[in-house]
Amino acid sequence: MATTDQERPGYHHGNLRRAVLDAALAAIAESGPSGWSLRELARRAGVSHAAPAHHFGDKAGVLTAVAAEGFELFADSLERAAGDPFGAGVAYVRFAVDHRAYFEVMFRPELYRADDPEMAAARERAGAVLAASGRKLSPSGGADRLSTIAAWSLAHGFAALWLNGALPESRGEADVEELARAVLELVFARPV
Amino acid sequence: MATTDQERPGYHHGNLRRAVLDAALAAIAESGPSGWSLRELARRAGVSHAAPAHHFGDKAGVLTAVAAEGFELFADSLERAAGDPFGAGVAYVRFAVDHRAYFEVMFRPELYRADDPEMAAARERAGAVLAASGRKLSPSGGADRLSTIAAWSLAHGFAALWLNGALPESRGEADVEELARAVLELVFARPV
């Protein structure tokens, strides 16, 4: 998200892969994961319309790279919040809001190549961190899987509803993190 | 979802609007809300490539109609399940799974005209039914709004994760309704 447009001297861009990814993230943030064209990314990066294909193959390739990078960043965020159990839930929501472009791609596998190895590895890393955080919510045995699903669904649903504007609160000046934490505590602040 | 392809005698289709909607629903179920073209819908309905435009204007118009119809059916489903409080949550998830094509459009307002009056009315009806169901979960005063958001987030998140295959359970032979009910009861089967 840094080196998008700089003077490009010669034939070779130097960092086209990064530039296209950044252009894609900007475009997704502006108009969703489908509201842009490969050729537009090429224009933004100042290269010919077919240049991005060399790095990503096709449009799905760009989105695969976005998802892979997204899951890496997501895992990092969740890890940093591994302290308290609510922290992971809050971090989940915060990531969705702060890195909306990544988030909107990550959980829409029909947009990209879900069998991409690099992407799958990143996704599994995030999944592992998530599962570890979930386990802290219910040290009891037995209902573990259920309460993990519950916590995940709660965080994911809140994030999704917030992002698509279904919650009236998201159109006011409410603070996402505050509200998310309140909801999580309401549900999980008792022994489960 | 009935009169898709029948012998079309003359110049006029007779029920093109319905036919295009059904074709859209089938196409969405097969390849998502963006994996098809207006012209393909026209081909499926057996009309010229520009015929659907008369009824829907453009692609967003088709998706607006899908969303409107979806919210109507959704409200119906929720109303039928208004008996027990968990029923609404289960019905939420069941609708998402049984009417996936509708659901995948409804909560993606960037795909259609979110200010369409007919669509907004249907959405608000569904919202009202949902709020009424949520109120039954917490007869207590005070935390009402929070627990409504929690219940909604839980059901929505579970449905979303199930649909996009993020839950390993959704790839096995697990029963959605059973699992959804278990999760809902785990979270809300105690005084809130």
Add this chain to the structure above:
DNA sequence: AGGTAATCTTGTCAATGACTAGATAAGGTG
């Protein structure tokens, strides 16, 4: 019967995704 509006067709245009062939540069090896 006649007119009006709704419905559908044909034709068109710029934009797009995907592909091909070829040009240019970078890096290593001798």
Add this chain to the structure above:
DNA sequence: CACCTTATCTAGTCATTGACAAGATTACCT
């Protein structure tokens, strides 16, 4: 330094698409 291999990028092409315009056909109403 010359050479070669490979990565990177450009230019050109094609079928498809969304959107629009103009005109043909039909239904409906009086």
